[in-house]
Amino acid sequence: MFKIIFTVSFFITGLFGANTLQKAIDDAPHGSIIKLSAGVYKGNIIINKPITIIGIEDGVTIDGEGSGTVVSVNSSYVTLKNLKIVGSGDRHDKIDSAITVIDAKHCEISDCVIEDCLFGIDMQMVRNSIVSNNTITSKDLDLGVRGDGLRLWYSNDNIVKKNSLIKSRDMVIWYSHGNEIVDNYGEYCRYSLHFMYAGKNLVKNNTYKFNSVGIFFMYSKDTVAIGNSVQSSLGATGMGIGLKDVSNFTIKDNTIIYCAQGLYIDRSPFEPETNNWITGNKILYNSEAIHFHSLSENNIISDNVIMGNIEDVINDSRGSKTYVNEIVGNYWDNYIGFDRDGDNVGDTPHKVYQYADQMWIYNPNVKFFYGSPVISLLNFLAKLAPFTKPLFLLEDEKPTVRIKG
Numbered sequence: 305m306f307k308i309i310f311t312v313s314f315f316i317t318g319l320f321g322a323n324t325l326q327k328a329i330d331d332a333p334h335g336s337i338i339k340l341s342a343g344v345y346k347g348n349i350i351i352n353k354p355i356t357i358i359g360i361e362d363g364v365t366i367d368g369e370g371s372g373t374v375v376s377v378n379s380s381y382v383t384l385k386n387l388k389i390v391g392s393g394d395r396h397d398k399i400d401s402a403i404t405v406i407d408a409k410h411c412e413i414s415d416c417v418i419e420d421c422l423f424g425i426d427m428q429m430v431r432n433s434i435v436s437n438n439t440i441t442s443k444d445l446d447l448g449v450r451g452d453g454l455r456l457w458y459s460n461d462n463i464v465k466k467n468s469l470i471k472s473r474d475m476v477i478w479y480s481h482g483n484e485i486v487d488n489y490g491e492y493c494r495y496s497l498h499f500m501y502a503g504k505n506l507v508k509n510n511t512y513k514f515n516s517v518g519i520f521f522m523y524s525k526d527t528v529a530i531g532n533s534v535q536s537s538l539g540a541t542g543m544g545i546g547l548k549d550v551s552n553f554t555i556k557d558n559t560i561i562y563c564a565q566g567l568y569i570d571r572s573p574f575e576p577e578t579n580n581w582i583t584g585n586k587i588l589y590n591s592e593a594i595h596f597h598s599l600s601e602n603n604i605i606s607d608n609v610i611m612g613n614i615e616d617v618i619n620d621s622r623g624s625k626t627y628v629n630e631i632v633g634n635y636w637d638n639y640i641g642f643d644r645d646g647d648n649v650g651d652t653p654h655k656v657y658q659y660a661d662q663m664w665i666y667n668p669n670v671k672f673f674y675g676s677p678v679i680s681l682l683n684f685l686a687k688l689a690p691f692t693k694p695l696f697l698l699e700d701e702k703p704t705v706r707i708k709g
Contacts, residue, residue, distance in 0.1 A: 325349055325366070329357075340364045340387075347374035347391065354381035359388075367391045372398070374421065377405040383412040392421035394443060396451070401426040402440075405433070413438060420444075423451030424472060430459040435467060442472040447494050447516075456480040464488065474498050477505060484508070490515055496534075499524050507532060514538055518563070520546040521553065525575065528554045537563040544568075544590065551575040559586045566590035566613065570597040583607050592618045601628035609707055611637040617656045617697050626697045635704040643705040654703040657694035 325345040328338055337356040342363030348371065351357075368374035368391040375389060384403065393400035402421035405411055411433040418424045424440035427433070435454065442450035453472030456462065461482040468488070469475055474495040477483060481503045488510045490496030496512035499505065500522045507529040512518045518534030520543065521527065527550070534544040544560035546568040547553065553572070560566040566587040573580050579602050586609045587593045593613040594605075598621050610616055616638055619626045634654075641650040 323349070325357075329353075329355060335381075347389070348372050348376075349374075350376045350378065351382055352378050354379055356383040357385070357387065358383070359386035362386075364388060365390060368393065368402075368421070370394070373401045373404045373426075375403045377403065377408060377411065380408045381410050382408065384414075384416060385412070386415045388417045388419070390418075390420045392423070392443075394422050396422070396449075399423055399426055399451070401451070404428070405430050409433065412436075418453075421451070423455065424453040424469070426452075426455045426457075427459045427462070428455075428457045430456070430462060432461050433459075434463045434465070436463065436465045437467065439468045439470070440472055441470050444471075447473065452476050453490075453493065456483060459483070469493055469496065476500075477502050481505065485510060495520055498522075499527070503527065506530075511535075512537075515542075517543045518545055518560070520548070521550045522548045523550070523574075525551040525553070525578075527552075528556070529558060530554070530556045532558045534558070534560050535562055537565075540564055544587075546570070547572040547580065549574040550580065551578040553580040555580065555582045555585060557584045559588070560590065561586070561588045562590065564591045565595045566593045568595045568597065569600045569603065572600050573602055578602065579604055581606075585609070586611075588612050591615065594618070595620070596624055596626045597621055599624050601625055603629040605629055605631045606633045607704070607708075608634045610634055611707075617658075619658060619695075619697055627699065629698065631698050631700045632702050633704055634700050635707050636700065639703045639705070641703070641705075648705050648708075650703040650705055654700040656697045656699070658697050 323346045326349045329349060329351055332338060332355055334353050339358050339360045342361050344365045344367055347366045347368035365388040366374055370391050370393060372393045374392050389402040392402055401423035402418040403413060404426045407429045409431045413425060414436045416438045418440045420443055422443055425435060440453040450473040452474045453469035455476045457478055459480045463484045466487045469490045471492045473493060475497045478500045484506045486508045490512040491514055493515045495517045496515040497519045502524045504526045509531045511533045513535045516538055518537050537543050542564040544563040544566045548570040549572060551573040582603055582605045584607050589612040591614050593610045593616045596619045616636060636654050639650055639654045641652045644651055
């Protein structure tokens with residue numbers, strides 16, 4: 305037995321299998337609060353009115369029984385709180401989800417646990433809403449065929465805060481603007497956070513570990529990413545933070561550590577006469593600290609700590625002009641120079657070259673040996689006695705000699 309309680313203290317009881325919850329929703333006046341006691345409630349419910357559904361104790365489960373979307377919201381001013389939602393269908397073409405919200409505003413989904421659902425929370429054309437303190441896990445499928453843990457699609461001015469996505473696929477922010485993505489956690493996903501055609505978003509203090517890609521921004525602009533931590537992006541091409549065709553971005557005070565590629569820059573900034581500001585970040589112990597792909601100029605790269613990486617700068621496009629960026633005031637642990645006047649600025653610029661002998665940069669077959677003693681020896685010999693003139697990549701005119709703070 306379980307119990308449904310309206311705020312007017314009207315009680316409805318029912319047995320598992322009967323869709324008592326749907327009947328309670330249909331019968332409730334607009335603005336009602338439905339309080340659920342512990343029990344399993346039949347899913348595939350549809351909410352078409354402003355209403356609040358709250359689990360008043362642990363153990364409130366809404367079960368979709370392996371079919372379709374468990375909870376469909378087609379109204380503004382809906383709150384779902386302290387619920388466990390399980391058992392969606394497995395059809396990608398129908399975006400079978402734990403919760404789908406369509407064309408709504410001022411909704412809230414908080415303190416929910418989502419398990420065994422293809423997609424987690426799917427928000428389409430949703431604005432001024434809150435998604436917070438939820439724990440989301442997808443179905444036990446191969447990574448590429450899991451659903452996204454959280455999807456914002458044409459959804460603006462929302463707050464996504466303190467959610468955990470574990471063994472899901474992606475958190476997706478597409479065609480969505482003005483959102484705050486703050487204090488979230490992602491682990492063992494593909495893209496822990498993926499933006500496309502999105503602008504004026506704030507990405508702050510998120511933590512991502514053991515994903516294929518930490519944060520990837522595509523075809524976007526006017527966004528700030530600050531205070532995030534990306535660790536141990538998995539695989540030979542595991543990436544910390546990626547920028548592709550983005551403009552007017554601020555990437556500040558982030559930590560990128562133990563990734564194959566720390567910061568990936570591809571044709572960014574994209575719009576003419578714009579900049580990207582990459583400042584105050586810690587890029588530590590990655591295979592490649594900064595990887596340039598395609599022409600990327602007018603980035604302002606300053607006051608970063610670049611330490612413990614196998615390669616500080618990689619340019620895999622022969623025609624790129626990596627030196628056409630403003631690079632100043634960074635700490636490079638590979639800097640060879642002095643600070644005779646003690647002002648914490650190197651007396652000579654820090655210059656980074658790429659040697660033609662580093663064949664692995666352009667040849668993926670050779671990269672199989674990357675990090676091996678053989679390649680390390682070849683790199684050492686190339687720098688000691690290069691057979692051809694090395695390629696100049698960039699120059700930091702005022703390198704920092706000691707780490708600030």
